[in-house]
Amino acid sequence: MSPSRIAVLISGTGRSLENLLRVCAAGELDAEVGLVVADRGKLRGLEIAEAASVPTQVIRPRDCDGPEDFSAQVFDAVEAAACGTVVLAGFLRHLPIPAGWLGRVLNIHPSLLPAHGGKGFWGDHVHRSVLEAGDAVTGCTVHYVDNVFDAGPIILQRRVDVRPDDDVHSLAGRVFDEECIALPEALRQHLAGEVRFVAGRVVRGDG
Structure with a gap:
């Protein structure tokens, strides 16, 4: 069976990508990135995708006729x-979700939502707010x-203790380490059907 194809939307450096x-590539997630979409050009994330031979597309909101047209494109x-x-994955634009795509779009956020969302x-705005x-x-x-x-139903969270000597940079680094675990695991659960979006909430297993 072919790996599930996912599209990744980015606005910056592409670290999560x-x-x-x-x-x-390591076989730790039965998926392949089939497309990377950016909301502006000349991003490091686009360079990462191109180096991995992943197709890319830049769709700029300013070139669209409002949020709905941006979403449609x-x-x-x-x-x-x-x-x-x-x-x-670090995508900073509001993206209206078509009805047929509800339950098929995931986001990673660097806090324990709903706090600091x-x-x-x-x-860094999030980590500064936490501190x-x-x-x-x-x-x-x-x-x-x-x-x-940042209001959709939660699939999973990972916790990070805030240290007395933390600054924005040190805290962001440890949170990102957990993001690198959380996002692939949430995707694995989603693609395996272990979690589903039903009537605005997460349903686990056969529930």
């Missing part, structure tokens, strides 16, 4: 590449994407 390519590209699952909470709040624990979350920022 790089990790997914590694675990797929993205999912048209995904379907043309015969990908059945979409992963938002929502519009404007991405990258300013004095949280003792943070982590990462993989969730199904709905049409509200």
Whole structure:
């Protein structure tokens, strides 16, 4: 049976993409990245995809007639590449999800949602918010994407203790280490049918 084809959407350096390519190549995840879509050009993530011979496409929101047209162009590209699952890996644009794609789009977020999530909470902004709040624990979350920022049902989370001497850089590094475990595992569960999106919630197993 052929590996499941996934599309990865990026807005930056492509570190999560790089990790997914590694675990797929190592046979740790029965999937292949069939397309990388970026919301702007000249990204390191595009270079990573091209080096791995993965097709890429740049779809700029400014070239689209609003969010719905942007979404339509993205999912048209995904379907043309015969990908059945979409992963938002450091993708910073609001992406309206067509009804037929609900339950097939996953996002990785660098906090324990719902804490430190929502519009404007991405990258170092999240870790700075955690430190300013004095949280003792943070982590990462993989969730199904709905049409509200960071609000979709959670597939899994991994925890990271916040150390007294942490700064944004050190905390971000340890959280990313957990992201590298969480995203492939969540994808594995999704592709194996161990988790499903049903009526706005996650259903596990045969539940």
